[in-house]
Amino acid sequence: MSELFRRDPRAEWIARNRLHPLHQTLDSGPVFGPTGLLRKNPHIIGFIGPNGLKRIDRSGASNDTGQSTRRTAAAREVVLPLHQVAEPAFYIVVVLDLVSGRLNGHDKDTLGLAQQLANRNNGGGAVVAIAFGELKDDSLDKTGVDRLIHLDGQQYASYNPEQRCNDLQGIIAELVPQHILLPDSINGGGDLGRRLAAALELRPACGVWKLNDDTVICRGSAGKSDITRPLSKLLLVMEECCEPISETRHESILMPQQSSQFADGKLFDHGNISVDPNAIPLAEAGFILSGGNGINDWPQFHHTASVLGATEGASRVAVDDGNMPRERQVGATGTWVTAQVYIAVGISGAIQHMQGIAPCDKVVAINTDEGCDMVKRADLSAIGDSTEILTRLVELVEHRKQTINEGATNEQ
Amino acid sequence: MSNDNLSVISLVSIGEHPTSRRPRRAEQDARAIELGLKLVGNNLQTLHAGQVSDDPRQQTALRSYLGMGLAEINLLEMPEQADAILVLAEHLKQQNSDIILTGVRAESGESSGMLPYLLAEQLGMAMVTSVTDILSVDEVNKQAEVLQALPRGQRRKLKVDLPFVASVDMAAALPRQSAFGPAMRGQFEATLGGIFADQESPLWQTTDAKKRPKRLKIVKAKTAADRFKAATAKASGGGGKVVHGVEESAQAILDLLVEEGLV
Structure with missing residues (x-):
């Protein structure tokens, strides 16, 4: 739909010509009677529906004659108000997890809490987000980042908590923030925060899930108790501790910062090792190849999973038919999965199955039926015979692996 | 060892x-x-x-x-x-x-x-x-x-x-x-x-852990019709890509896997 406002010269001409037979049907602004009273014509609102009945749509969703005089029919993108902190009275530092370079929900919640801390008691504080390594996210301004410190370099591509902790100590000495917030997560935030606490000799509040004025509520005893304690300088916060920022934009001004000199590292990252994908519990697998009723060739399915390095899953039908073990069943009656990529082969998508894959990021459907629910949910749907598509996919992946290996051997 | x-x-x-x-x-x-x-x-x-x-x-x-x-x-x-x-x-x-x-x-x-x-x-x-x-x-x-x-x-x-x-x-x-x-x-x-x-x-005060409130899905819709739609709409990807043919399908899936860094 074009967002351009188009003039309709004929409608304008009819609106001017009071003798025109269609003149009465056009809404031509307020009409005042001879005594100066505003006259409303109750007959011109609404439109005649397909069955001849008059319909009045007050939501404005349909483009009927009563609404046609609006200048822009298409919804405009709302520009959120800009929250500016010209001269920060104090700083709140947030260290972002940035899983694969993007902000996750936990990061956004942490930023939300940081904004709450920056704006309480008359406010005036600025939230400084610290990002290590690659930063792919371009929505930082919409998540409550007033200032940004981005430390990028070769060393941040790998696990180097000691270097990061040293950098943070330098930044904190410089900014003297009122509070330092980190997500208490297994993606690095929990580790880095505790290292920082030990280095700064601060007692952190761990597992914070609620802020009340000057106290925080933390989960203690491995989740069995709630501890109410005074607000501390260093906070390791849980997910959903606060609503993320959604109603303001922030400046996210880049503060230049060099990474500190640190050569005393005792940890050396040797990269991830390959794990047997079927040894990973289905609930936490990142890449799942799931088979259903549409699969005829199960040995080929298992072969595809091993070539792709995917964890195997199954729909309820495949399990009931004895093609897959019960613990591999995905869905409301089996395991709820949270995969990054979920490939559903020959699964039409029963509602229980769709519930089980709701948190998955990318869903790929391979199916013969284009109208099934799984295809509607999927980000990518391949329509065709699953056996042929999987065969071709295995060939392509093996070819790709071969070329990569050849490239690697040529370099050496 | x-x-x-x-x-x-x-x-x-x-x-x-x-x-x-x-x-x-x-x-x-x-x-x-x-x-x-x-x-x-x-x-x-x-x-x-x-x-x-x-x-x-x-x-x-x-x-x-x-x-x-x-x-x-x-x-x-x-x-x-x-x-x-x-x-x-x-x-x-x-x-x-x-x-x-x-x-x-x-x-x-x-x-x-x-x-x-x-x-x-x-x-x-x-x-x-x-x-x-x-x-x-x-x-x-x-x-x-x-x-x-x-x-x-x-x-x-x-x-x-x-x-x-x-x-x-x-x-x-x-x-x-x-x-x-x-x-x-x-x-x-x-x-x-x-x-x-x-x-x-x-x-500090220590109490038994309270169940944390479940986060509600906040719908910031201006009109009743939009709120109704948000409450009743089926979960759908919305504009997923559909490909036909064996070769194109396999290639499209491979591209997605490469983009996600899985192969």
Whole structure:
């Protein structure tokens, strides 16, 4: 739909010509009677529906004659108000997890809490987000980042908590923030925060899930108790501790910062090792190849999973038919999965199955039926015979692996 | 693996069952002992800071570590509410141990998970968190290869300089069962630890964990029709790509996998 406002010269001409037979049907602004009273014509609102009945749509969703005089029919993108902190009275530092370079929900919640801390008691504080390594996210301004410190370099591509902790100590000495917030997560935030606490000799509040004025509520005893304690300088916060920022934009001004000199590292990252994908519990697998009723060739399915390095899953039908073990069943009656990529082969998508894959990021459907629910949910749907598509996919992946290996051997 | 000269100390605490709240063998500490036994066998030293209480359930919990095949547990006696970190650090400074194994966090008390970090800081040792296995220890180069647990069942291989503190993750090998006989025969070697009171924590209020409110899906719709649509709409990807044909399909799937960095 074009967002351009188009003039309709004929409608304008009819609106001017009071003798025109269609003149009465056009809404031509307020009409005042001879005594100066505003006259409303109750007959011109609404439109005649397909069955001849008059319909009045007050939501404005349909483009009927009563609404046609609006200048822009298409919804405009709302520009959120800009929250500016010209001269920060104090700083709140947030260290972002940035899983694969993007902000996750936990990061956004942490930023939300940081904004709450920056704006309480008359406010005036600025939230400084610290990002290590690659930063792919371009929505930082919409998540409550007033200032940004981005430390990028070769060393941040790998696990180097000691270097990061040293950098943070330098930044904190410089900014003297009122509070330092980190997500208490297994993606690095929990580790880095505790290292920082030990280095700064601060007692952190761990597992914070609620802020009340000057106290925080933390989960203690491995989740069995709630501890109410005074607000501390260093906070390791849980997910959903606060609503993320959604109603303001922030400046996210880049503060230049060099990474500190640190050569005393005792940890050396040797990269991830390959794990047997079927040894990973289905609930936490990142890449799942799931088979259903549409699969005829199960040995080929298992072969595809091993070539792709995917964890195997199954729909309820495949399990009931004895093609897959019960613990591999995905869905409301089996395991709820949270995969990054979920490939559903020959699964039409029963509602229980769709519930089980709701948190998955990318869903790929391979199916013969284009109208099934799984295809509607999927980000990518391949329509065709699953056996042929999987065969071709295995060939392509093996070819790709071969070329990569050849490239690697040529370099050496 | 022969690591006869290696000095490994495993720190144990009294756990707490998540539902019944009875004292028990802490799950991560038991895994740490299992890892220690795999590494050095009977040379593993075990340390607990606290009192041998009169409560038989607490004693049973502590003895269940002995039931894993340990001859003795060294006890550092200290009052119940005192700060264990300083007591332990003072004791461990004299030990010159190569590897200190702990759990990631305690099952009772504050359970902040700070203990291994503070010990490493005070003893000037390296610190590795969420360890699932120690692959090898090179005593000549003073380095060890460890596996670290990552989200989504992944593992990372790290090389770490000796001496180091390692906190053992739940993903480590399951601990062996505790046998009753050895548990009863095992000894406690008690020494008096220093007394370092924890000034801060007695001021906190501790209650049973409340169920956290579930986050509501907030619909910021201006009109009733939009709110209605948001409440009733079926979950759908919205504009997913559809491809036909074997070759195109396979290529499209491969492209997606490459984009996500999976192949």
